[in-house]
Amino acid sequence: MDNKAKEPLIHLTKRGQIPLYKAILIRIIAIVIALIVCAVITGLTTGINPLEVYSSIISGAFGSVRKTWITFQDLSILLIISLALTIAFRMRFWNIGGEGQVLMGGLGAAACMICLGERIPNAVLIILMIISSLVLGAIWGFIPAFCKAVWNTNETLSTLMMNYIATQIVLYYTILWEVPKGSGKIGIINQNSHAGWLPQLFGSKYLLPIVVAAAVTAFTYIYIKYTKHGYEIRVVGESPKTSVYVGINVKKVIIRTMILSGALCGLVGLILVAGINHTLTPTISDGRGFTAVLVSWMAQFNPFAMIATSFIIVFMDRGAGEIATSFDLNQSFGDILTGIILFFIIGCEFFVNYEIHIRNHKKERER
Amino acid sequence: MDSKQPVLSMRGISKQFDHIKANTDVDFDLYKGEIVSLLGENGSGKTTLMNMLAGIYYPDKGQIAVRGQEVTISSPAQAYSLGIGMVHQHFKLVDVFTAWENIVLGEGGRYDVPRAKSMIRDICNRYGFVVDPDKKIYNMTVSEKQTVEIVKVIFRGADILILDEPTAVLTPQECERLFDVMRNMKEDGKSIVIITHKLNEVMAISDRVVVLRQGKNAGELETASTNPQEMTDMMVGHAVTLDIERPEPVNPRKRLVIKDINVTDAEGVPKVRDVSFYMNSGEILGIAGISGSGQKELLEAIAGIQKVDTGSVIYIDGDGNETELIGMHPQDIRELGVALSFVPEDRLGMGLVGNMDISENMMLRTFGESHKWFTDREKPRKVAENVVDVLEVSTPGLDTPVRRLSGGNIQKILVGREISSKPKVLLTAYAVRGLDINSSYKIYDLINEQKKNGVAVLFVGEDLDVLMQISDKIMVLCDGRVSDIVDAKKVTKNEIGLLMTSLGGEETIAEGADSHNG
Numbered sequence: 001m002d003n004k005a006k007e008p009l010i011h012l013t014k015r016g017q018i019p020l021y022k023a024i025l026i027r028i029i030a031i032v033i034a035l036i037v038c039a040v041i042t043g044l045t046t047g048i049n050p051l052e053v054y055s056s057i058i059s060g061a062f063g064s065v066r067k068t069w070i071t072f073q074d075l076s077i078l079l080i081i082s083l084a085l086t087i088a089f090r091m092r093f094w095n096i097g098g099e100g101q102v103l104m105g106g107l108g109a110a111a112c113m114i115c116l117g118e119r120i121p122n123a124v125l126i127i128l129m130i131i132s133s134l135v136l137g138a139i140w141g142f143i144p145a146f147c148k149a150v151w152n153t154n155e156t157l158s159t160l161m162m163n164y165i166a167t168q169i170v171l172y173y174t175i176l177w178e179v180p181k182g183s184g185k186i187g188i189i190n191q192n193s194h195a196g197w198l199p200q201l202f203g204s205k206y207l208l209p210i211v212v213a214a215a216v217t218a219f220t221y222i223y224i225k226y227t228k229h230g231y232e233i234r235v236v237g238e239s240p241k242t243s244v245y246v247g248i249n250v251k252k253v254i255i256r257t258m259i260l261s262g263a264l265c266g267l268v269g270l271i272l273v274a275g276i277n278h279t280l281t282p283t284i285s286d287g288r289g290f291t292a293v294l295v296s297w298m299a300q301f302n303p304f305a306m307i308a309t310s311f312i313i314v315f316m317d318r319g320a321g322e323i324a325t326s327f328d329l330n331q332s333f334g335d336i337l338t339g340i341i342l343f344f345i346i347g348c349e350f351f352v353n354y355e356i357h358i359r360n361h362k363k364e365r366e367r
Numbered sequence: 368m369d370s371k372q373p374v375l376s377m378r379g380i381s382k383q384f385d386h387i388k389a390n391t392d393v394d395f396d397l398y399k400g401e402i403v404s405l406l407g408e409n410g411s412g413k414t415t416l417m418n419m420l421a422g423i424y425y426p427d428k429g430q431i432a433v434r435g436q437e438v439t440i441s442s443p444a445q446a447y448s449l450g451i452g453m454v455h456q457h458f459k460l461v462d463v464f465t466a467w468e469n470i471v472l473g474e475g476g477r478y479d480v481p482r483a484k485s486m487i488r489d490i491c492n493r494y495g496f497v498v499d500p501d502k503k504i505y506n507m508t509v510s511e512k513q514t515v516e517i518v519k520v521i522f523r524g525a526d527i528l529i530l531d532e533p534t535a536v537l538t539p540q541e542c543e544r545l546f547d548v549m550r551n552m553k554e555d556g557k558s559i560v561i562i563t564h565k566l567n568e569v570m571a572i573s574d575r576v577v578v579l580r581q582g583k584n585a586g587e588l589e590t591a592s593t594n595p596q597e598m599t600d601m602m603v604g605h606a607v608t609l610d611i612e613r614p615e616p617v618n619p620r621k622r623l624v625i626k627d628i629n630v631t632d633a634e635g636v637p638k639v640r641d642v643s644f645y646m647n648s649g650e651i652l653g654i655a656g657i658s659g660s661g662q663k664e665l666l667e668a669i670a671g672i673q674k675v676d677t678g679s680v681i682y683i684d685g686d687g688n689e690t691e692l693i694g695m696h697p698q699d700i701r702e703l704g705v706a707l708s709f710v711p712e713d714r715l716g717m718g719l720v721g722n723m724d725i726s727e728n729m730m731l732r733t734f735g736e737s738h739k740w741f742t743d744r745e746k747p748r749k750v751a752e753n754v755v756d757v758l759e760v761s762t763p764g765l766d767t768p769v770r771r772l773s774g775g776n777i778q779k780i781l782v783g784r785e786i787s788s789k790p791k792v793l794l795t796a797y798a799v800r801g802l803d804i805n806s807s808y809k810i811y812d813l814i815n816e817q818k819k820n821g822v823a824v825l826f827v828g829e830d831l832d833v834l835m836q837i838s839d840k841i842m843v844l845c846d847g848r849v850s851d852i853v854d855a856k857k858v859t860k861n862e863i864g865l866l867m868t869s870l871g872g873e874e875t876i877a878e879g880a881d882s883h884n885g
Binding site: 231 | 701
């Protein structure tokens with residue numbers, strides 16, 4: 001036929017199952033391309049040899065034993081928050097209140113340390129701190145969950161708003177407990193007695209969060225995949241109608257899950273205050289409650305993949321700090337590079353999900 | 368029919384999704400002014416084949432020619448420009464728009480409202496559609512919505528119409544009206560492809576039957592010279608018996624007594640009004656009624672999912688102990704042995720989770736029973752294996768998310784799960800909705816087996832022929848009330864049709880009432 005209509009040059013088809021190696025390969029290619037683009041942009045805008053920038057990023061994260069430990073410590077903190085959010089996300093409950101839940105957990109620990117420290121035995125104090133952190137975090141998770149369950153409010157808004165309330169409460173207590181008066185800071189709590197400071201594991205002050213993160217990762221994986229609660233969470237998230245049909249109490253599941261999610265965030269607050277910083281500031285969470293949303297999504301809610309995604313974020317963040325100082329660039333430049341890399345990593349999911357067919361001219365002529 | 372050149376011809380069409388071959392080397396011809404039935408089991412690739420004509424999918428291999436011209440159809444708009452229009456199983460209408468707004472939607476340029484409306488009226492008059500152009504879609508019945516869809520397709524200038532299971536949602540009277548319209552369109556020179564499972568409809572409406580089996584051409588028949596048995600055999604690939612048995616109830620005893628149930632929906636509209644009846648063990652009670660007459664609410668009320676205003680549901684076990692079900696937790700009702708399988712229009716919405724695999728979906732029923740922390744994964748897996756095996760579910764494996772399966776297979780899983788829970792009372796609604804003959808009969812057999820085991824079965828069905836064959840008694844619902852409860856062996860289809868549309872069947876409706884047996 002002469003006047004044959006044109007076949008489209010490119011058409012897309014949705015892939016079904018893709019072999020794991022292929023999926024990983026696509027992601028690796030994406031990262032490589034991202035690094036090349038970053039290099040070009042670095043070269044064009046700053047005139048600095050990109051390889052030097054890269055090596056400086058690596059040394060920022062792993063340049064010394066101490067830096068390496070801190071990288072892993074930061075990774076652990078981000079990971080635990082991400083896992084906490086993931087439990088809610090699997091229920092399609094968009095908890096973006098990680099920030100506030102962490103702060104409230106931190107407040108709980110700090111309150112115990114300041115008000116009870118040096119007055120009761122240290123072991124009892126730490127137990128009380130753990131309880132109050134978990135409970136305060138849980139309350140911050142419970143309130144939006146309750147509103148959602150009973151009045152069907154939008155959880156994205158309410159969890160977000162709860163962040164601001166938490167910040168204000170912490171600000172209030174910062175002034176109340178400030179040391180010395182008028183400094184606007186709490187300062188190191190129980191600096192001399194170390195009352196309420198979380199113990200060091202095997203003589204390393206960095207190990208505790210890492211161990212906790214490992215435990216929480218395993219817990220989250222098992223909880224979601226193998227327990228009844230986890231099963232209910234997934235059913236409620238995927239199909240609320242079906243949940244009702246099989247007799248799942250949707251309200252109860254929402255509230256229970258958010259209590260757990262909030263409590264895990266509260267746990268992070270405890271570690272930050274009593275294990276790492278030994279003080280409380282309104283910025284102690286440092287935006288990680290939001291970064292964790294990204295980490296969780298990028299890992300497609302898979303707890304183990306979250307180790308990798310939170311590593312990328314922490315690594316780039318630590319590297320960005322390093323290049324800011326060593327090349328006299330500001331921190332924003334590191335953020336630009338992080339942005340480019342994330343763009344490619346997220347963008348490559350398209351190629352994991354879709355297959356692209358390009359018209360084959362040769363075949364066309366043979367016909 | 369007499370013109371030699373087909374108005375549409377497909378040659379060697381193949382289409383593959385992932386690793387599943389939906390169509391392999393399929394040929395299909397359509398001539399001017401004929402109605403062709405496309406027949407095949409679930410997952411035999413009928414809808415896929417037609418979607419390639421409608422521009423939804425693009426074939427991997429093969430050629431399509433329209434009026435002798437080889438063409439490429441890469442979008443629905445292109446299909447329309449070639450005069451091909453498809454009415455999908457799930458309507459694609461904007462609820463808050465009126466009929467005419469939906470019909471002109473997507474046309475380029477400025478809308479000339481009076482002209483569009485008069486064009487719509489012309490189309491309606493020419494073919495005998497009944498539709499009010501100013502009526503909002505959300506106020507319409509399913510049948511009216513379908514009419515709007517068909518008018519839309521004709522309005523766009525289609526003279527090749529593809530109707531995907533159009534009768535699945537209609538009452539017998541509405542079906543008859545649709546067939547009249549189709550015959551008018553045929554006389555006007557339009558060519559129609561109708562996808563259906565119902566053999567009596569094939570016999571009633573089409574000139575020719577094209578049968579697909581497992582994505583391939585299985586054969587072609589002239590309707591005038593064939594019969595349902597031959598078509599079924601061709602479709603399934605081997606001989607099948609087309610009789611539904613109706614064993615005599617053995618030792619029937621009252622199992623469930625429903626008294627004066629009233630249900631109001633969230634908007635305060637009464638859905639079930641003063642419904643009373645009882646169910647016997649070893650009996651099948653059929654429920655007939657236009658969809659939305661309170662079937663769903665009634666079943667949900669019994670299963671404890673729907674809040675009941677007034678009334679009682681008494682469950683009587685084998686020893687004569689009575690339990691009031693109203694107010695009990697759905698899980699507890701289920702543990703008593705009351706199983707509900709409701710197949711909704713979208714098949715997935717109620718009872719299954721699309722992103723979970725088959726075993727995990729089986730778990731939905733059983734996970735609440737044990738009171739341990741962890742889910743028991745072994746038992747659901749065995750149930751899944753059994754259901755897949757017995758009902759011949761075609762799936763790549765037990766780990767495949769159910770949303771990837773074809774509609775019929777999804778349904779087999781849903782119904783199979785309920786039956787495998789060995790219930791004492793089985794409530795099924797639309798158990799064979801959209802299922803092919805072979806699977807339907809398998810489900811009927813399963814239900815009959817339950818009956819023989821002394822289960823009290825409530826069977827809500829759409830196909831009156833089947834309902835009359837399988838049930839012992841039929842309760843007809845009309846607008847939430849019991850119109851009548853009749854003996855299935857004595858009643859006629861006509862009587863049921865009348866009972867469905869008016870309480871007690873008092874007002875007689877003459878038009879379209881004569882039944883259409885093949």
